[in-house]
Amino acid sequence: MTEEEKKLLLDLARRSVEAAAVGESAPELPLDDVCRRTGGAFVTLKASGLLRGCIGNFSGTGTLGETVRSMAREAAVSDPRFIPVSPREVENLTIEISVLSPMVRIKADDVLPGTHGLYIRRGHRAGTLLPQVAAEEGWDRDTFLAHTCMKAGLSPEAYLEDGTEILAYTAEVFSENETGKED
Numbered sequence: 001m002t003e004e005e006k007k008l009l010l011d012l013a014r015r016s017v018e019a020a021a022v023g024e025s026a027p028e029l030p031l032d033d034v035c036r037r038t039g040g041a042f043v044t045l046k047a048s049g050l051l052r053g054c055i056g057n058f059s060g061t062g063t064l065g066e067t068v069r070s071m072a073r074e075a076a077v078s079d080p081r082f083i084p085v086s087p088r089e090v091e092n093l094t095i096e097i098s099v100l101s102p103m104v105r106i107k108a109d110d111v112l113p114g115t116h117g118l119y120i121r122r123g124h125r126a127g128t129l130l131p132q133v134a135a136e137e138g139w140d141r142d143t144f145l146a147h148t149c150m151k152a153g154l155s156p157e158a159y160l161e162d163g164t165e166i167l168a169y170t171a172e173v174f175s176e177n178e179t180g181k182e183d
Helices: 003-021 064-077 131-137 141-151
Strands: 041-047 048-059 092-099 117-122 125-129 165-167 171-175
Touching: 003 064, 003 092, 003 171, 041 064, 048 064, 048 092, 064 092, 117 141, 125 141, 131 141, 131 171
Parallel strands: none
Antiparallel strands: 041 048, 041 092, 092 171, 117 125, 117 165
C-alpha cells in the first residue's frame, strides 16, 4: 500500500471511532481504489501504548473501506474486554490497522513469529493473535503458539494435539505514529 492509501484508511478509522464514541452514524466511504479492494482487516486502538480495543474480520465485511470503518467502530464500542471509548478519550488514541492476507493451513514447525499471525481452532473454540503480537512480546514459536491456544480457551499445548487446526496469515501493519500523527 502507498503512504497515501494508508493515511486514507487511518483517517477513515479515526472518523469512525469519533462517530462511534458520540453515537453518530458511520462516516461516508471515500471513493478511492484502496477502499474498493476486498480483504480482511483488524483495527487496534491504543491509549498511552496500552491496548484499548481491537476487533477484526478475516474475510472482510465487503470492501476494505467497509471493513476498516466497521472494525474501527466495533473496536471503539464493542470490544467485550473494554468499556466503550468515551468522546474525551478519542483524541488520545493511536490507531493501528492490520490488512490481512488470506489464511493458509500451516504446521507448528513452520510458524514464523513476527511474520505470521495465527488462528488456532479446535472444536467450537478458536483464537487469533496478530503477527505483531509475537514481535512486541519477544515470543519464540512455542510461546506464540501456546498463547494463541490460550486465547482460544484451549490448553497451551493444544497445538500439539490431533484435531487442532493451525492457520497462518500475514498482515500489512501501519499506524498513525508511522504516517505522521503527533503523539
